[in-house]
Amino acid sequence: MKKQTLAVKKPLYIVLISVHGLIRGHDLELGRDADTGGQTKYVVELARALGERVDVEKVVLLTRRVVDSQVSADYAEVWEPLSDKAGIVRIACGEDKYLRKEMLWDSLENFADNVLLYLKSQPRLPDVFHSHYADAGYVGSRLAHQLGIPLVHTGHSLGRNKRLQLLASGIPRSEIESTYHISRRIEAEETTLGSAERVITSTQQEIEQQYGLYDFYQPERMRVIPPGTDLTQFFPPQGDEKTSPMAMALKRYLKQPNKPMILALSRPDPKKNLVALIEAYGGSPALQQAANLVIVAGNRDDIQEMENISKAVLTEILLAVDKYDLYGKVAYPKHHKPEEVAVLYRLAAASGGVFVNPALTEPFGLTLIEAAACGLPIVATEDGGPTDIIRNCRNGHLINPLDRAALADTLLQVLADRVAWRRFSRNGIAGVRSFYSWPAHVESYLSVIRPLVEKAEPRTRMSLRRRSGTFREQAIFTSLDQNLIGDPVSLVPFLQTMQEHRKAIIFGIATGRSLDDALAILKRHNIPQPDVLITGQGTQIHYAPNLTEDAVWTRHIDHLWNRQAVHDILKEMPGLTMQPKSNQSAFKLSYFIDPAATDVNAIRRLLLRNEQAVNVIFSFGQFLDVLPVRASKGLALRWCAEKFGFPLEQTLVAGVTGADADMLRGNTLGVVVDNRHLGELADLANIEKIYFSKQPHAAGILEAMTHYRFFVDDNAGTAA
Template structure:
């Protein structure tokens, strides 16, 4: 597609325009231009040469430029990195005589190295990582629109192959059903059924038996009759539920269908013990939210655990296993921090509130260097301790479960690496959830990694990401664009497809984006904490009064900076960490630059800390200083309240509702947001929500229907979009309510934890089933991944450990 577009330009009168545009690029000061810069230069070129808007939109050259992601100016040529469609990238060299030459991935990576003076051809080739050969034997999705729907594709693909040989299919299914046990107790079928043919006959006998019984008759009342036929517990808790499940099995034996197969496998009791891994610390239920490296991830996992345990419990009850004292257990694995700073992070076991048998299990890092390991360690510094942590954690998990877990879910880069190590050792299904990958958040972080290695250690993090994402049985993303972006922007996982770490390695192919391991399963909100502002009966009057005072009138320099001259104005509200990506200072600047916006509303920020001396995080310190500077520069005194507090989750829920009481709005101005839980929290509370167009919010919000998109890099535009909303509210008394109600309905229809955990467990079962029946030998891939761990990751982790020892 790209080559055809280039040829169309070169074989037309537009060839002259391309030559002129290329000349303008060569005379620019920049050697490396990204998409927005390329579009700006092209627009400047068109204005200079009096070229029409129609040409920009409809010409071959205009279409070509719109597809270019990068341009590297290299002596006598230009390198054009073109993304003609989602998940596809091509590179070409445009010579001065307008000759176009395709570039290989290796050539492109060499050029990027040369750009930063890190290309050393006389010293030999750089190490290349290529995962492509290990995906050759796996099915691959063809249409990029279906990326993120991996399990649906896998079901159709493998079912069609397996169902072609009925005898093989029936034997595979029979063998799989015989596998399942709980604490040594046989489930589903017993030794009275010895062959797949016998299974088919007995299913029909059992169907006749249960069909004659009352629909709601409890399983224990006819348990022994089913046992005599060869069926153990696990088919259902009532006669009707057992009949439904057996009918699915009967259909699969006689006339298999991939949709019935998915429904049937989702009912099989396969998962009883689940581990969620989040090592980097400050993981607790009190006193940790909002600390560096925690916040959203802790909230996400705790909410997920509660829903996960409930879903497991509901499924086991429906399977008829509660009568046999079969109960789920969920453990969040994190690190124990001896110097816990007043939190419970030094406590080995902590029961998770609102659960029956879910726990936070904290395992300490080995006491290699007490001045480091007895304290909190940043997620950027944690890498030397993860391998031994995984070894120690395996022992602790086996002790807690009395068994190996059935599913391990990693979270973030460090958690996914530990999940890989544990799953490899215990031969368990591994699920990855990344939330946000740092590589996408920090521009050119791989290209200039050596310049920032002392601060971020991205050589370790990006290597860990490559290892974990390829090793995972399946990967859950919150949005489609988290995987492959949009037509205009590259996705988080897509950024790992090919890249260079100069002087370290080249990634020729880091991940197969069309692999069916990717599935979009968005998170939900905790509906007991975040609910619409008009649900008065569920709100506590004492909390409302206390928090209203905190938001609007409390004078306490330890908690609040600024006062409001006119508290009757609707609040423009935001709540996030004070770091560069969250961009609260950008929102303050947009507010400060707009007198019209200041006249319409007050700005209220809940942003962690007020004083630089209370923080050890360099980004947070910088943003604190910047926020004070903006308030003073634009004289926002009397219009801004900055709350430097850590809020309990219940308080944050009530604060959203108080903003709703006053017909306020929520703004999420992040420069990039992988998903955006605060967006869901605000929307389900009933707040009209304005959120960044860079990342997950594009899939949560439907613009101007249940919320609004903003470009946080354009402060004037941000202000104008909010002003237009408030103007519309003045013209239409029902407009605020209309957007509010649409936001609430959007969350309840799509973003609940019930939906999330139902899908998560279904995926875990289906991938477990297909891993068994497909007999796919992944050992070659796993050995290659282990080589990356021991030859690349581990030596660098040990080098960082030596640095820690010298502190």
Template sequence: MSGLIETVLNSEEKIVLWQFIGELRTSDKRYLLRNDIVCAFEDFCKRNGNSQKIDSSPLGQMIHYTQEIILEEESICIVYRPKIARQEVYRLREDTPIEHLSVQQLLDVRDHFVNQFHPDEGDVFEIDFEPFYDYSPTIRDSKNIGKGVRFLNRYMSSKLFQDPRQWLETLFNFLSLHCYNGITLLINGRIKNQHQLSEQVKDAIFFLNQFSDEIPFEDFRYEFQSMGFEPGWGNTAGRVKETLSILDELIDSPDDQVLEAFLSRVPMIFRIVLVSVHGWFGQEGVLGRPDTGGQVVYVLDQARSLEQQLKEDIILAGLDGYGIEPKVIILSRLIHNSDGTRCNQRLEKVHGTDNAWILRVPFRDFNPNMTQNWISRFEIWPYLETYAIDAEKELYAQFHGRPDLIIGNYSDGNLVAFLLARRLDVTQFNIAHALEKSKYLFSNLYWQDLEHLYHFSIQFTADLIAMNAANCIISSTYQEIVGRTDSVGQYESYESFTMPNLYHVVNGIELFSPKFNVVPPGVNENVYFPYTRTDERVPNKREHLEDLLFTLEDPSQVFGKLDNPSKRPIFSMARLDRIKNLTGLAECFGRSPALQECCNLILVAGKLTVNESSDSEEREEIEKLYRIIDEHNLYGKIRWLGVRLPKADSGEIYRVIADRRGVFVQPALFEAFGLTILEAMISGLPTFATQFGGPLEIIQDKVNGFYINPTNLEETADKILEFVTKCDHNPDHWIQLSNKAMERVYSTYTWKIHTSKLLSLSRIYGFWNFISKENREDILRYVESLFYLLFKPRAKELLEQHMHR
């Protein structure tokens, strides 16, 4: 039992606890999450004159660590999280001993809460991945979660030290495999075993000592081949000697840093697939459409940077003279009825690259009314298995062979990445961008009520399949995996949960697996750069956007005429959906006359009328935004732009706001990472961003930006007002924070940093995949069972619904 809970129950605070529980019972809610619990406790303490209990007392601390309270008839069930990635469950009754509950018991409690009037009888199907992670080392300390590669390198180097003969043989076999289109790389048949490899490495280093470091590899290539070495070690004598010296050190005295340094140089990644299936994936005319935006920007920028980094790596490896060219393919779906976009083109070159392409593969025409049109990410599931089969053939044709690495994006792309990686025997990486389970509260608990809209039963099953099959999971932040001391991470939410009447997840993901790595994305510095770099800005574009933002009267593009366009602008740009919460920002602005007095609110939100949108959630938010404007009489104080901006304009629009000393607000109810935050900060805009999700790791509060609680409208308005008031009195205050925001991005969030790390990981996990393949087969078989027994039947049911539309 937790010592803190025991302390409370053995003290006078026990009485206060039950008084608080009694007040909770007077409300309509019977299932409370942490934000509800903390707010209710603060109100309770203030009303009873015990404000000091909020932070300082054992009861206050206990409440701080309580994630859930379920109010049962004669007891309460508490989900208590005293440490990151550690959860305890207790049932409390007055005047009876505390009862510790197992995960299975907690899931039963949740099921009963949902089905109390129609309880489900009999046992429920349980999903448990814990036994299958015995093939992998496990991280012990939660602070090392997300640093999986470091832990994995230590593990592999220790194995190399403990059993050098076996591991040297494995390393030799691994190096012997490398080739590119028939060109042998690294070592040839003259080196026949690990003993010869060790000897020849030392001889090669001695041989290279006669050359100056800058001598090209080609000058000694043939002598090198006679010793058993092929191209790939480096482009100069100095680089080759350095690489071989690292290998020599690895053989003689292995450690984790040497292993990482060596594997990071192995030329094994030339052809990469980035899977992004569901949305309108294009380079023009798609941003702002449903299911696009941040993910499209992310994947396009990543593709450009990966191709550039691969070219640099090939040159350093000495392979640029052998006809070896990197190729990056973004795999998406072809949409026949493309609404004037290029999403109906099979192949499209990525702008600014030599050999990066968007490959669009159509869905099979099970039902042309569906498959020839855009399909929501929530409805896409029935088409993915056959899509993967068709995509495999297309990828073979484009690469003239297999890819070296497949990176999935979002739930559907990760599932397709699993299907392709399994068929092609290729290393699989996952990137979630967002896991809907965290975005929609109680989405698993009430999945049956939401199934007709979101089909979470299929999506959450797909998530479990893909994340457990992946060799490596890339997250943008630490909290994306396991949250913080006061919040549960996105992946952590999959550790255990119930979908009543469908299944229980007892152990859904091993959070302490070394597969998790934090590799934050960058920002496209050609598009997003500081407002102060005036020489790089286009005057005509700047003037056009100033007109659009502040003065243009065009009902087809803009709603709202500003009474005073010179007021400081509060700016936000996002899709109009519930999670992005632009309507919440408008409500916040509407409730603060003081904020309206000194600022205008400028929103770029894609659509102006419900007739323009086919997305039900977007239509609801459009209607809600009009109601808020009317209710708070915001006419003359708000501008709402219903436009899709070209990418270059989306960069300049931040700078135009910065010219007027504005601020950027990202009010999402939850944000997995927040690319718009990086874009605003690198442009020089002081930024206020949600405290729920990834922004907590981008922004350092009150140093280079500000956290806001978007559910607390008064507090959010006060924070913005406090900042702009200080800026009114001291203009340098705005400039100081602007400079710090730009410094933050340049020091931490660039695509160069991202792709260098990502390619290093791909080589290390490629090696780990090679040596652990046999041991991973058990978990992959279990994953396949879930695919065929759970995913496919439910996807088939959804397809049958589609056939009747």
């Protein structure tokens, strides 16, 4: 029998490509501008970490050479060593001066040609390219095709998601194109996804919810490799943290500073759900007895001078502390330095405490990994990245961020069971080393790269079709109660249809429920988060995948709105009873109405006589909502149509009650879904473009899709 010999694996030559920003091996100018953030830090640290491996021959990080008196001369150096085997090579890319990434698109072919000349001057060609962000993906795609070298790509952020965020911030579509060249970016991303042999992401959710919107979405080519964590910065308590300036700062707030600490750390954003955490703590005397609560929500000097969203969240935090009289039990320090974040984790761990992330949605959860590395057990939202982290590290519990009682009970459970606490602490430290340290990251990374180089995995090609345009030009908007929910049997084929056409349409839900309530309903019925979520009868708009709130809409509807005046006018009105506080909001007054005792039109006339320009909405035979005159489901829908650019003529709108009337009227393809409140929409029966379905619930929406031939060639048709 012939003796087999094992082939020695050839060390790899890896080329990383990261075109934009200011990249150097020391004193990274993180936060200098939008282009000098986490990506620049990641690629430098990845190059260094790869250079430490014996199975890596050489690592070159290619970036743009910048010759500009406005920035350091470091960025003009053609070669900068990072270690014996790793270094940065700077290549000319159009103009010499420093430019933001959006201004580089016309120079990328120039950069690619110069990179090709550099590579051909080297002793050998690289084994693999790894591009970072869309611009590098475009360059990497060209080089991969020219040289026949496999391409790996990391997007870091994606254009389709970025466009939603920019629209939510109030930037007009035309300005988004002229400033950010978003169409070119999305086209580059599509090109890259069609060329890359592997796409590396941080979480499975990123694959499904963000990349899933692209025509060249190929999930079998995608691999989840979480980013590495610096264990020289994040480590268990050493004892000196108790005398640190941060420890002294916390003592100002706390009557019993030696009690275990429940630590929450995030920016002041409604999605982070910090107020709900305080309410959970305030509603549990046992939890207050067991631990202090420490909320670290960014840095502040004067809340009144902060931007509106941060100001609103911080104000709500202070009001919640006051409401539950939590003085002496809750700390909310005004300032912290970046290096004090690790100290906070260690202080909490040393106290026998717990780290909590109650966010409504959490794409990754870097703070959870940092806390775990410091030996601090975690309690985190069951949405997104935390599911991967807790599965890998086995160091805490997942919670429904909308269930305050369960959140309090889970925190109390972690604090009370000291045996489990020590197990969680040990597991977290070990889990981060195994899954989230830089050595672990590089080990996983090379396990993805090497099979491509050795051709040990098949390089399959899917037959994919591009859409005619860059953006989705059809939309479906539906109400929630007695429409999507109410019949789980018909909901299944409806959701399957939405999934099949997710790249072709924008899916929106418009409801009178609050954001928290709507999210809870979606979770309970396994309805995926829509692209657009209109809540509070049209007073709030949020966009997927991160529930980004449209702050401009909020400012827009504030026109002529005087909530207190409306309340005072209606407080003696017979037949009206205020709904619970949970149904009220800054832009919505909600009542139960007895139609036998009062008339909706009389209420409208009364408010008008008192110079209150408002929208009065009657629905489900018993609810009355008073909104700003610029707010309604229909007005919110049209606001979104203007932002996203989908035509109303290609928008299917499904409603069931009076609150949906102005969504259904106009140029939309309307369907009144069969239900017991049809009388509220009876005046729509004579409008030609509004279809009345014969089936209720989601089956009625599917019926309307057939009636309008909505998905024929993915173009909305005329009525059959």
